[in-house]
Amino acid sequence: MQKTEGEESKAENEEVKQVTLMTSDGVKMKVEISIVYEMEIVRSFIEVNDADHSVPFPLPNVSSHTLDLIIELVKNEYDDEFMKTFSHDELKEVLVAANYLNMKTLLDFIATAIANLLEKKSVEFIRNFFNIVNDFTPEEEAEIRKTNEWVFQDLDED
Amino acid sequence: MDLPRDVLCTIFQKLGAIETLMRAQHVCSVWRSILKDPLLWHTIDMSNSGDMDFQLGIMCRRAINYSCGHLLHINIKNFGTDDLLRHITDSTNSLQGHENKIMASVYVDAEEPLCISGDSGGGIFIWEIAAPFRQDPLRKWSEKKDWRFSGIHSLTVSKNRSLYTGSGDRTIKVWSLKDETLICTMTGHKYVVSTLAVCDKVLYSGS
Numbered sequence: 197m198q199k200t201e202g203e204e205s206k207a208e209n210e211e212v213k214q215v216t217l218m219t220s221d222g223v224k225m226k227v228e229i230s231i232v233y234e235m236e237i238v239r240s241f242i243e244v245n246d247a248d249h250s251v252p253f254p255l256p257n258v259s260s261h262t263l264d265l266i267i268e269l270v271k272n273e274y275d276d277e278f279m280k281t282f283s284h285d286e287l288k289e290v291l292v293a294a295n296y297l298n299m300k301t302l303l304d305f306i307a308t309a310i311a312n313l314l315e316k317k318s319v320e321f322i323r324n325f326f327n328i329v330n331d332f333t334p335e336e337e338a339e340i341r342k343t344n345e346w347v348f349q350d351l352d353e354d
Numbered sequence: 355m356d357l358p359r360d361v362l363c364t365i366f367q368k369l370g371a372i373e374t375l376m377r378a379q380h381v382c383s384v385w386r387s388i389l390k391d392p393l394l395w396h397t398i399d400m401s402n403s404g405d406m407d408f409q410l411g412i413m414c415r416r417a418i419n420y421s422c423g424h425l426l427h428i429n430i431k432n433f434g435t436d437d438l439l440r441h442i443t444d445s446t447n448s449l450q451g452h453e454n455k456i457m458a459s460v461y462v463d464a465e466e467p468l469c470i471s472g473d474s475g476g477g478i479f480i481w482e483i484a485a486p487f488r489q490d491p492l493r494k495w496s497e498k499k500d501w502r503f504s505g506i507h508s509l510t511v512s513k514n515r516s517l518y519t520g521s522g523d524r525t526i527k528v529w530s531l532k533d534e535t536l537i538c539t540m541t542g543h544k545y546v547v548s549t550l551a552v553c554d555k556v557l558y559s560g561s
Contacts, residue, residue: 295361326357
């Protein structure tokens with residue numbers, strides 16, 4: 197949109213400032229600056245460069261779907277109920293993205309949520325959750341079971 | 355997906371020491387090797403409901419071993435034992451103060467949990483063991499030195515907050531934990547008083 201200089205400064209006062217982010221799947225998303233400021237990786241860039249916000253900031257490690265979820269989480273002030281609608285894959289993607297974007301509050305929130313999910317669950321459940329292959333040898337496995345018999349008791353249903 | 359090490363460490367911290375030791379370290383070899391990083395075990399918070407103390411002791415020892423002497427904070431509420439405390443003092447260089455060999459230590463399960471240790475030079479040290487963990491003793495004093503005999507050999511605490519020390523000079527001394535004053539000296543043993551225990555308002559000693 198074309199604006200004269202006078203109109204632009206007026207618009208800035210009235211509208212919420214936005215920053216354009218470019219996700220890994222090539223989607224340009226306009227995000228409120230208050231949310232962007234939680235992303236240390238973007239914030240430091242914006243602050244240093246006093247930037248031209250019209251140039252999209254590239255986020256090669258975050259998909260548009262994950263960014264959508266993150267924006268909604270921040271907008272909802274980290275609402276537990278909303279987070280509970282996430283699939284396991286979404287939880288992990290948000291976790292990794294929060295780490296990459298250096299969003300301290302979000303990382304803390306999502307790590308707590310995942311820890312709560314894993315609490316009192318079997319080792320097998322944890323492996324499935326993170327798609328981890330059990331690389332202990334049968335001998336090591338037997339040794340672990342022998343010395344930690346009680347570890348495998350008192351579990352919640354997966 | 356491979357989780358970055360930092361992210362995994364964050365999750366381990368959220369899981370807490372007990373869950374981590376019980377299950378996370380059995381997931382795969384990568385997790386186990388990350389979990390053996392002493393930096394993860396600066397703080398060992400084993401907050402618990404008090405219904406599984408046998409396992410907690412074993413797990414706590416493992417956690418202390420993982421800390422490789424870098425332990426700074428520990429919460430062993432509900433399952434602290436003399437053995438465990440001895441293990442802590444043996445494997446950490448964080449509680450520093452004794453100039454002589456530590457002969458005995460005792461855990462005081464009070465509102466503010468304490469550790470009391472006695473050394474071969476007669477030194478008695480009181481340590482705070484609730485977070486934040488202090489590296490220097492809360493208080494310290496010595497029993498009267500006698501060149502013939504060597505220091506404290508056993509310790510116990512009664513419910514009314516008196517400290518009993520078994521000494522190389524064949525006596526048992528009773529100290530007030532409030533102001534470290536010597537309340538009385540009990541004699542009778544012919545050799546070093548090497549063990550002490552309080553049970554149902556009776557003090558038992560062995561030499």
